[in-house]
Amino acid sequence: MNPPCARCQKIVYPTEKVNCLDKYWHKACFQCEICKMTLNMKNYKGYDKKPYCNAHYPKSSFTAVADTPENLRLKKQSKLQSQVQYKEDFEKNKGKGFSAVANTPELERIKKNQEIVSNVKYHEEFERSKGISAASAERRNSHETQEYRPQPERNLGYQPQAPSHQEPPTPVYDPPPAAPYAPPPSTGKRFRAVYDYSAADDDEISFQDGDLIIDVQQIDEGWMYGTVERTGDTGMLPANYVEAV
Incomplete structure (x- = not known):
């Protein structure tokens, strides 16, 4: 059909x-x-x-879904996983600085490398070498004391003259003074400053980048002793601030 x-x-x-x-x-x-x-x-x-x-x-139209507890939970979870939540948190925390980062082994290694090349490490070496600096300053002060020791005055006068019937006396002179203590011979090493340095102690010298340091003597691995040719100042200086000429 x-x-x-x-x-x-x-x-x-x-x-x-x-x-x-x-x-x-x-x-x-x-x-x-x-x-x-x-x-x-x-x-x-x-x-x-x-x-x-x-x-x-x-055209298909979507129907509104009621905000049941389960739907609200799913909506919150989706929002936390989306980029929208990240952008909102980013804008909200602008200018508040960075939060603390966990000390992972990789971050510890990077921090250690930065500490070695930083000025903090230099100051630690400086404090460690203070004992050597004090001993060097004491030796230098003793040399300067001997070099500029006051010399005895020469007695160039004559003894009082005797009566005319006696023979004239022979002039008496004091022996010449001993030669002052000479500083240790110069090593002749010359270095050029590659950074500016301001003296942190009385036994150190200040210099500028490009200054010529003459008569340089090596004290230890971190410190030297020399004279700034431009100013004439003599004292200790850090070895990592100069290079050999």
């Missing part, structure tokens, strides 16, 4: 039958529900078991 057409309800014969959307249609009755344009199996779109053309196909 031939079925009825889904639109006109008339009998559909096999030669003009269209089987679509679980219904039977006449070829002329298979039209868009809105504009009545005749459709075929290639250009139709079905919605609610009714044919539509591409222009009048109903």
Whole structure:
């Protein structure tokens, strides 16, 4: 038995039958529900078991979902995982500085390397070498004391003259004073300053980048003793602030 057409309800014969959307249609009755344009199996779109053309196909609209506790939990979890939450926290914490970072082995290694090349390490070496500096200053002070020791005054006068019937006395001169203590011979080493340095103690010297340091003597691995040619000052200086000429 031939079925009825889904639109006109008339009998559909096999030669003009269209089987679509679980219904039977006449070829002329298979039209868009809105504009009545005749459709075929290639250009139709079905919605609610009714044919539509591409222009009048109903658009799907989303329904509002109630804010149940489960939906609120899922929404909060999705928000925390999204970039939106990160941007909000970033804007909120602008200008508040950085938070403390855990001391991982890699960060400890980087921190140690930075400490070695920093000025903190230099000050530690400076404090350690203070004992050597004090001993060197004491030796230098003793040398200067001997070098500038007051000399005895020469007695170039004559003894009081005796009466004329006696022979004139022979002038008596004091022996010449001993030669002052000479400083240790110069090593002749010359260094050039590569940084500015301000003396941190009385036994140190200040110099500027490019100054020539002459008569340099090595005290230990970190300190030297020499004279700044520009100023004439003599004293101790850090070895890592100069280079050999």
